[in-house]
Amino acid sequence: MSVLDNAQRYGAISRFLHWGVAVLLLWQFLSAATHALLEDSWLDELMWATHKPLGFLLLVIIALRLVWALLNLSRRPAAVSRLAALGHQALYALMIVIPVLALIRQYGSGRAFSPFGIPLMDGFDSEKIEWMVGLGNLLHGELAWLLLAFTLGHIVMAFWHRIRKSHEDVLARMWR
Template sequence: MSQLHDCAQRYGSVSRALHWSMAVLLAWQFVTVIVHVLLEDSALDKFAWGTHKATGLLLMVLVVIRLCWALYSRNRRPASVSTLARLGHLTLYGLLFVIPFIALLRQYGSGREFVAFGMTVMPGFSDPKIDWMIAPASLLHGNLGWLLLLLVIGHVAMALFHRRQGGEDVLARMIGR
């Protein structure tokens, strides 16, 4: 039976569920962007891109829940294997929050309605656009997204490296073995 809480040897079922749910949603986000770039205006693009904002919102909510759970579990969690690993994880968390946050700012500043999962998250408005809310995402959202992709690839590569090289099998901590 799986343990609910984290312990010094491995992550509990809550941390693992949040991690792998976020991994699947993040992978989908990257698929939507790649399809949008390579197959713009196709039926697949219309479907995939239509899910991008709602999935980003869901990811942001999961990041907040995951950070709260990590703070709650901070004295029980497995230790980082290095300072670099700790900084890498903090950077991933930061980007996973900042990227959708600035997109939400842009959405609101544009005055366009935002409906996700059938719920109105932001009503639209007809006043002039709010440029200071639009500018950060226009400048950074996509570039930070590509940076996040590179960091995720590095994260996966390092987990596999540690697994193959012996020593600390950090992947086993997150797969429950």
């Protein structure tokens, strides 16, 4: 399997990034759902502790993935339609905007934030910054659920293209 993408298949690095992010996002949504539905249960306590640091890690990986996608743009398999290309762009936009909004809210709250011991935000004692907190409260969760809905549509389309014999089997480009 080649490291770089080519016109028929995604390469090893693109696949690793695609499936790695998929697994981490699954955990991220499970922690969010547990927090929303089973607040203060032992499962919530266990999983919610990972939501902020993992969300930060996801942003770093997704930013790297975006750079990698742009570097490979002329090499990778062409999207099957304009709608498929738009769908992938929407997934990227949401994957970046959702954690960025959460980090803006985290900053505005004035509370310190050190994911994995990295002192990212020191926190402050003055009043919290209302617009930062308000923006995150308004959009972080809502856009995240929208991302989940888009992702489910993405998965359905991948299998639909595989089932329909006249369609290009896009799953083979991303899976072995």
